[in-house]
Every structure is written in C-alpha cells, then in structure tokens.
Amino acid sequence: MPKPRSTQVSLEDTPFYHCVSRTVRRAFLCGIDHYSGQSFEHRRGWVEQRLLLLAQVFAIDIAAYAVMSNHLHVVLRIDAETAQAWSSMEVINQWHQLFKGTLLTQKFAKEEPIEAYELDSLNSSIAEYRRRLMDISWFMRALNEPIARQANKEDDCTGRFWEGRFKSQALLGDAAVLACMAYVDLNPIRAKEATTPEKSGFTSIQRRINAAANGKQPERLLPFVGNEHKDMLKGLLFDAKDYVILVDDTGRMVRDDKRGAIRASTANILNRLNIPLDNWLNITNEFKHLFKGPVGSLEDLTLYCEHLDKKRVVNASSCRHWHS
Template sequence: MPSPRAILYDPKENPFLHVISRCVRRGWLCGEDPTLLKKHRKNYDHRRQWIVDRIDRLSKAFAVDIAAYAVMSNHYHLVVYIDVERAKNWDIKQVLLHYCKVFSPHPWVKDYLDPSKRQLLTQMQTQWVEETADTIYRKRLYSISWFMRSINEPLARMANAEDLCKGRFWEGRFKAQALLDQQALLTCMAYVDLNPLRAGIAQTPESSNYTSVQVRVETELPASNHRRKKSRKTNGQRRYDYNFARLKPFVDSETKSSINIKDKIHSLPFKLKDYLELVDASARMARTDKKYHMDDSLPPIFERLEIETNARWWASAMSGRSTVMASARQFAHAMGSALNLKQFKERVKQQTETWRQQTLSPGKQPPS
C-alpha cells in the first residue's frame, strides 16, 4: 500500500512543493501540435492564459503562494508554498470569505456572511456554519489537492465546452515533489522557469511567455518596464498582451506582481538579482537530451536588460544542481540533499506505518 499524499506532502514539514499536471495522452491541448500539417493545426494558446488567470485567482483565495510557474503547450509546472499558519490565523469570517471566492457557498453560509440575515439563523445553523468553516473549509484552503482540483476541473470543463466534446482533459491526478531545502527550491524554480527555453520555443528566459521569470523581469525591473512600453513585439510574436500571476516575493522584492508581505520571513530566501543570474547561467548550459540552450554569445541577462549591476556568477550553486537533480531522480517524491532525503523517507515511513495501524484497527477511520 503506497503512502497517502497527506503524509508524503505534509505542508507542516515541507511547505514548498513542485507540482506538475499534464494534458491527457500528453496531447497538445493547450498549444499547437507541430507534428500536424499546418492546415490541420488548431492553436489553443489562449488556454495557457486560462491557467495563469486561474492560478492568480486561487493564490488570492487559498493559503498557497506561487514561487514559480511555467505553462507549456501540454503541461504546466508550479512551485508553491503552502502557508498553514496563515490559514490557521484566519477567523471564521475570513475562512468563509476566502472559501467563497472559489466555491459556491451553502445558503446558510450566505446568510451568515450577510449581516441582515445572520440574525435569522438558528443557533444550530450558526454552529454548523462555524464548525464547518473551522474543521473542513480551513483545511481545504491549505490543501494542495484541493488547490490543484480547483485549477484543473474548471479548465477541463471550459476546454471541453470549447471543443464540443466530453471526456478527460488532464492525465490523472497531478504529480508532486517535496522540496526539502533551499538548494532544492532554487534548483527547481530555475528548472521550471527554463522549460520554454529547453523546449526550443524561447530564445532567452525573459522572452519565455507564461513563465514566472518573465513576470519578475517585466514587473520588478524598472528598465524592463520602460522597454515594455516602447516595444510590444519580439521575434514576430506579440508579448505581454496578457495578465500575470501574483508571485511570492524575494527578500528584496518591491513590486505589484508579488504578494505584499512586509515580514521578510515569508519571502523567498534569495535576492532577485542573484536568482536571475542563476537562471541566465543555467540557460547557457548545453544538454544533449534537450532541443535548445541559450547562445553563449549573448551578453549576460543584466546587459540584455540594460541594467547596471555587479553580477555574480553562480558557479557554486550550479555545481550543486546536478547532485540535487540526481537525488530527485532516485527518490521521486522529494528533492534535496542526501541527509534531508534520508530524514524525509524516515518520517514518511514512520507516519505511514502509524496510518496503516489506525486504518486496520476496528472502529477507526483513516484521516481525511
């Protein structure tokens, strides 16, 4: 019996997760299939914006922050931070308001939130609303399963309605990977942001549409904002005519695209400049199993963006990337150092054994 996801991806133990969701049969249902003849091709790039818009909306309702994302033609990646303490600090009214941003509320919940109708509720109805909000709704608002369900189900219905068909749109449930330390987090964020470049559909990280690195470049660097107004076309493709998803800030972020959190404890433990340098360095590394890597003759990212800065070369971080990725391949449920992976496996084994004993014991129910 495999370990339940609630144990594998316990946000109290490992709040950062790498999440992947693919279209059914890995079909090109969110883009354009290059294997078909041009006269038979249909372009569904607008569905990628559906995903970004949905991510942005849900990040404002759930206690889930988006650290990085990349929406490709047949799958998408998310790096998320699940903030359990934030959800637990919400009072009953806040829980209900956040929940109603995504889900249709029960009539009693509507009346509870309406001051003119709340007094008409009986004591039993009021108690039911408050207990449901505290014990059910609150947990859903920091559940990665409910978060992904809230992205995929509405988008599948929209796509099927557009295609005038029925059936599955997504390939089963999402896949997830716990990020156990800062090195794993940094590696995974760079990996996600460089997906379009590795696939050969972008020339540089900042030109990668529907990625978080483009959001950060276009909204957090003043020089980029200036150029965005001057030119709205790159390589013959229109850019920026779409909304961006709100992102978890870096320690030095001051931008409208990021969550407004004054407490630096809740920020990503890196500086934006350092992260962009790392992404730029990663993009130049050739891989024989991928279609494309960035041209070494291109100037560094801050020169391309016309920003004056003393850029540091992240050789030390990049030298550890291969070690982290090798560990991730050996243990698919998590990414991190050998020590952290060992601790993760021991925790999962112990909690899974406890869970199995509870489920096999008569008169006891498994945790929800």
C-alpha cells in the same frame, strides 16, 4: 497504488511543493497541433489567469510556474500561518470567491442571524474550508477542473482532459527550492519554445523580469526577501536580481553549452548552497528524471521520511550526490 496526498505533505519539514499536471488523449493544453494545424496558444492565458486568481484566494503562494504545450509546472508554498490567522468571516469570504458554500455559510456571510442549533454545522464548515484553503490538492483541483471543462467545451468532447492525478514532490531546503524553481522557469528554453527567459511566455521568470524592469517584484508571486531577512517567514531567502541572473546564466549554458559563462552572483549563489556548477546544470536539466519523489539533502530526506512513517528513504541515491 497512488498514495494519499496526506502521506506526501509534511509542513513540519517544508511548506514548498512542486506540482505537475499533464493532459491526456494527445490533448493540447496550449501550443499548435502539427497534425491539424490548430492553435491552442490562447489556453496559456486561461491557465495563467486562473493561477494568479487562486494565489489571491488560497493560503498558498506561487513561487514559480510554466505553462507548456501539454503540461504545466507550479512550485507552491503552503502558508499555514495565514490560514490559521484568518477570522471565520475571512475564511468564508475566501471560499465563496470560488465555491458557493452552503446555505448556512451564505447566511453567515450576509451577517444574518445564526440559530444556536446551527453553530456546530457552521463551525464544522469553517474548519473544513480553512483546511482546504491551505491544501495543495484543493488548489490543483480549483486550477485544473475549470480548465478541463473549458477545453472540453471548446473541443466539443467529453472525458478526461488531465491525467489521473497531478504529481507532487516535497522540496526540502533552500537548494531544492531554488533548483526546482530554475528547472521550472527554464522549461521553455529546454523545449526550444524560447531563446531567453524574458521571451519565455506564461512563466514566472518572465513576470519577474518584467516587474524588475520597473524596480518591483510581481504581484501574486512569492517575493524574494533577500539574505538579510532570514527572520521573515514568508519569502524566498535570495535576492530577486541574483535569481534572475542565475536563471539567465543557466539558460545560456543550457542553450549554448557554454559552461564557463556565469557571472559572479551566480557563482556566489551556487557556492552558498554548496552545489558544484556541473551538478547544478545536471539538476536543472534532468530534475524530473533525477528526482521521482522528495528532493533535498540526505539528512533532510531522512527526517521527512521519518515524520511520514515511510519505511525507506526515497530518492536517496540521487540526493546523496547533491553537493558532491
């Protein structure tokens, strides 16, 4: 039986989670149906636009994403600090960008007088909205449901568009986050939908490369803050240029099977994370097969399972050889 998301999310251990949604009934999220010849490529834009919109509404950052023909990947970071810092009005305004709320929250947003007997109900709604705005289940719901309705309308059908529930896994530590991001960004290359990261349409890596060409980092994606800013709470603790090179080198090794074709910056990142090159290639190629649950060092996994009262350490056999 599927477990509640609350038993899989532990902000005490990590704010990073990898989520995957897949379509059903041989439905096409994007791509071309080889049976009918019909193209669904325009749906990639639906998903990307919705993702980037949600990044502005939720207290959840997008670290990586890839929109594939029948599924999508996204690496999310829950920003609980931002959600807790929002004022009551900010919470209501954020929520109302996606949902109608209640008559009382609409009244509050318009700065109309609130009666004393209404305060408990209003405060309860605000507390619930604040919780939802840093909840990956609500984020994925706000992403998937509108896409499903739009696709079903276009296909002139009803019923499920997505599989029952999206899958999620905790990413414990820098190595797990970086490996999962690279795995997500390299999806089109592994699927032979693209030959290079910059040609991988509707992915975070393409967006990062395009921004880097202008000396910038992309808006609405979690930024890289570099090694020297470890005191910063929000950001990826790597250099943006080094990450792009890492993904490019890994993509060339995956595509051309040239394992020696790595640059110094790539070797430096892997050395810093204490991950041998062969392990890195195996992880970024077989991530979904190797890790069915949380990902990280055996020590991180043990703590994560203890905090969530899990009776056994899941993924222990795969993660035991992470650095070996």
